[in-house]
Amino acid sequence: MAVDLINISWSPIILLLLDISPMLPVLEGVVMELQDCALPLLREVISTDKEDLAFKDLDAAILVGSMPRKEGMERKDLLMANVAIFKSQGAALEKYSKKTVKVLVVGNPANTNCLIAAKSAPSIPKENFSCLTRLDHNRARSQVAMRCGVPATHVKNVIIWGNHSSTQYPDVHHCMVKMAGSDLACFDAVKDDAWLKGDFISTVQQRGAAVIKARKLSSAMSAAKAICDHMRDIWTGTPEGEFISMGVYSTGNTYGVPDDLIYSFPVQIKDKTWKIVDGLEINDFSRGKMDATAVELIEERDTAVAFLGQ
Known part of the structure; x- marks a missing residue:
């Protein structure tokens, strides 16, 4: 899915939906539903x-489509199939899109698919590419809120x-919870280490x-909401003193994460530019979990990049 946005705050939106040819009749049903929503900013x-x-x-550009893992499929086969998809979409971005395009990858494995798309569009800055971890961020925020008996809006600065x-690490060591008019550290608010x-x-x-087990389908509404949250924050920025979670390109060994x-x-966004929040204290518990998820990403990257050259 792709979006033409001039100024998301008030300008009309032209929505372009891309799918494979056999799915075009189904896509027309999606178009009908969008029309029936009478959305105020949707021009076309x-x-x-x-x-x-x-x-x-x-x-x-919001890249949603990917090859899901099927029964009996090995991980390398999944990566190979998705490398082909996101190499093609990255090449299309390179050839047709503005060099200022903001690209959000949703299709899983989202982090590695995002990296392949970025590598396949070399003239578009890698800072313009991100993958969706806002759904995980929202999930973490909601779990803390329910535990504390407060609205999710009273929980800020969780980190994925x-x-x-x-292997992702939901971290609440820097999270704050508003309770009874005061901001409390998450561990003090929850009182259950x-x-x-x-x-x-x-x-x-x-x-x-768990969602798939319950509804026999993957997350839909919550994923769509997270996509909207992610893109809104890119266009309008994050509130002062708050940060959100985004999968972004690592450089400079930030927080010990390999390049x-x-x-x-955790990022803050201003003028459509994200910046990793620096200076957060990382304890040994967090360090171990952050390193473990990095190891998985390195393995995925190396396998996928090997396929990229084929």
């Missing part, structure tokens, strides 16, 4: 199976480190699988 919806039309002069996978270092982490890590990965960090 175009559905197509042509990359030159879908990627032409984009302000924003690393991969959008079961064992839960925060145990079941909380595993619940967020496994939430996608050349798409890794989820």
Whole structure:
């Protein structure tokens, strides 16, 4: 899916939907639903199976489609299939889109797919590419809010480190919770260190699988909401004193994360430019979990990059 955005705050939106040819009749149903929503900023919806039309002069691109893992499929086979998809879409961005385009990769494995797309569009700055870990961020925020009996809006500065996978690290060591008119450190608000270092982490890590088990389909509404949150913050910025989680390109060994990965960090955004929040204290508990998810990303990257040259 791709989006043409001039100024998301008030300008009309032209939405371009790209899918494979056999799915065009289904895509027309999506167009009908969008029309029926009577959305105030939606000026036009175009559905197509042509990359030159879908990627032409984009302000924003949301890459949702990927090959899901099927029963009996090995991880390397999954990576090989997705390298082909995101190499092609990266090349289309390179050929047709604006060099200022903001690219959000949602299709899993999102971090590595994002890296392949970025490498396949060398004239577009790597800072323009990000992958979706906002859904995990929102999940973590909601779990803390429910535990404390407060609205999710009263929880800020949770962090998702690393991969959008079961190795991700939901970190609340810098999280604040508003309770009874005061801002409390998350550990003081929850008052259950064992839960925060145990079941909380595993619940967020496994939430996608839990949703699939319950509704027999993957996350839809919550993923769409997270995509909207992510793109809104790119265009309008993050509130003062708050940060959100995004998978972005790692350089300079920030927080000990190796270079050349798409890794989820805490970021603040201003003027459509993200900046990793620096200077956060990392304890030994966090360090171990951050390193573990980096190891998985390195393995994914090396396998995928080997396929990229084929």
